[in-house]
Amino acid sequence: AQKVTQAQTEISVVEKEDVTLDCVYETRDTTYYLFWYKQPPSGELVFLIRRNSFDEQNEISGRYSWNFQKSTSSFNFTITASQVVDSAVYFCALSDPWTTNDYKLSFGAGTTVTVRA
Amino acid sequence: GAVVSQHPSRVICKSGTSVKIECRSLDFQATTMFWYRQFPKQSLMLMATSNEGSKATYEQGVEKDKFLINHASLTLSTLTVTSAHPEDSSFYICSARDTQGAGRWNEQFFGPGTRLTVL
Numbered sequence: 343a344q345k346v347t348q349a350q351t352e353i354s355v356v357e358k359e360d361v362t363l364d365c366v367y368e369t370r371d372t373t374y375y376l377f378w379y380k381q382p383p384s385g386e387l388v389f390l391i392r393r394n395s396f397d398e399q400n401e402i403s404g405r406y407s408w409n410f411q412k413s414t415s416s417f418n419f420t421i422t423a424s425q426v427v428d429s430a431v432y433f434c435a436l437s438d439p440w441t442t443n444d445y446k447l448s449f450g451a452g453t454t455v456t457v458r459a
Numbered sequence: 460g461a462v463v464s465q466h467p468s469r470v471i472c473k474s475g476t477s478v479k480i481e482c483r484s485l486d487f488q489a490t491t492m493f494w495y496r497q498f499p500k501q502s503l504m505l506m507a508t509s510n511e512g513s514k515a516t517y518e519q520g521v522e523k524d525k526f527l528i529n530h531a532s533l534t535l536s537t538l539t540v541t542s543a544h545p546e547d548s549s550f551y552i553c554s555a556r557d558t559q560g561a562g563r564w565n566e567q568f569f570g571p572g573t574r575l576t577v578l
Contacts, residue, residue, distance in 0.1 A: 387569040
């Protein structure tokens with residue numbers, strides 16, 4: 343079963359528009375960790391955020407914000423006032439070490455964001 | 460801090476040859492490193508978990524004799540693709556877990572990746 347689902351394959355927006363990326367996860371652990379990564383065309387993964395399952399506070403970092411809803415097993419990511427430099431593939435990932443007995447990450451399929459000038 | 464390097468960044472080889480990829484944690488110790496493979500326009504797929512001083516744990520469907528992993532020190536893990544074929548062409552990414560850094564014990568730090576092309 344897919345542990346992390348990113349239903350949106352591609353999103354295209356015009357600069358300055360907001361864009362929200364959906365992430366739905368599945369785990370039986372009560373303690374787990376969620377991540378978002380950005381992968382620009384260069385290929386190197388850029389860490390954006392880590393959230394543990396006990397911290398349901400939403401977070402804002404500049405133009406980025408995250409909405410964690412345990413009730414719906416979702417951890418959505420919003421880019422406000424998008425810029426061309428935001429164009430990349432964004433991955434949501436889950437670490438549930440008590441199930442896997444390890445800290446390996448399960449990645450979603452990724453969402454390709456294209457911001458047009 | 461928390462920098463992971465990979466070498467080489469890009470390699471082109473002939474079919475049948477073996478290729479070694481190095482993954483180093485530059486400023487922290489990593490008892491656990493992970494190797495991922497990413498095909499074009501796809502997600503990262505975990506290949507194996509590499510633990511310092513012990514045998515690697517391979518994910519289902521990954522041939523251990525094809526992808527040899529050695530984690531001989533706390534800062535270095537190597538992935539050797541043996542007898543490479545065109546279907547092994549992919550982007551290989553390693554990550555390292557900082558087991559001692561305060562507040563970072565469950566984070567993985569990713570290397571920049573190695574693009575392998577087998578002709």
